[in-house]
Amino acid sequence: MTDLAFRAATEADIEAIVALVTSAYRGESSRAGWTTEADLLDGARIDPEVLRADIARDGSRVVLAERDGVLACAHVAVDGDAGYFGMFSVVPGLQGGGIGKQVLAECERIVRDDWRLPAMRMTVIDVRDELIAFYQRRGYRRTGITKPFPYGDARFGEPKRGDLRFEVLEKTL
Template sequence: MTPPKFRHAIAADIPALVALVTSAYRGDASRAGWTTEADLLDGQRIDPLVLAADIARPRSVVLLAERNDFPGSGPGQGLLACAHVAEEDGAGYFGMFAVRPDLQGGGVGKALLAQAERTAREDWGLATMRMTVIDVRDSLIAFYQRRGYVRTGILKPFPYGDERFGIPLREDLRFEVLEKDLGAA
């Protein structure tokens, strides 16, 4: 596969981003990949207004991985993967990580994660990257552990009742904070 190119999302990318993130995490389409949350959550995975705010705020970017050999040439065409990277509480925050289900396991996600870490470390001078993962997602946590993230034991409640983040299908969901030392900038 041709290596992806990276760029920062703009407002025109929001519809394609919502479609990508939804396809990676919700409904039957998500079951083609290994990152599905279809048995845990229903409803939307990302709110377009939250996404617009993430794109617009300082020290926050939505990274896109694209390949121009995919059909189309407009916003969202050739979109392979995305992730939100921001500075929060003096550390990098990594979230909204989504790879097209038919491309999961092919290296695009690993490349995007590395680019996100470079952004936090080199562009913003941050020594740590954090993320939150639903703590019952063992295979996803193992993926991050293989890339140097450690479980902190810090648990955060799932936002039950806030449908912007999905409709829980279980009553035991919570987030665990994972963290990685990015080294000196």
């Protein structure tokens, strides 16, 4: 397999990133991969203006993985004493082929080596057992800390059930 090239996203990438993230998590296209949230949520997965702010602000990087086009993305940011990892998306038909592992490793490298932070944190919808298991196999641990799902904020989707919440996962780097 050809190595991936990594780069920081720019404003010119916003439309492509929104399309990638949406395809990985929402609607029928997301069912080609294993990270779909289509049974949990409809609507938007990422707001273009939130993405624009993430690209522009200090201590924040939207990472793109490319090989003949964008195949994956993730957002890393300084969040107090740790890095924050989110918006992780791989083209649905390519999920399970190792691209995501490479993207996660690159994001951990940025947090550890570039920003000199000792840990990475993320939030995962706590009913996503298969996804949580993926992260656990990569050294993340369940902290037991939960955060409410932003019901009523369409920027994060339209919930199909009323019991959603986020759980914080963490890994020492």
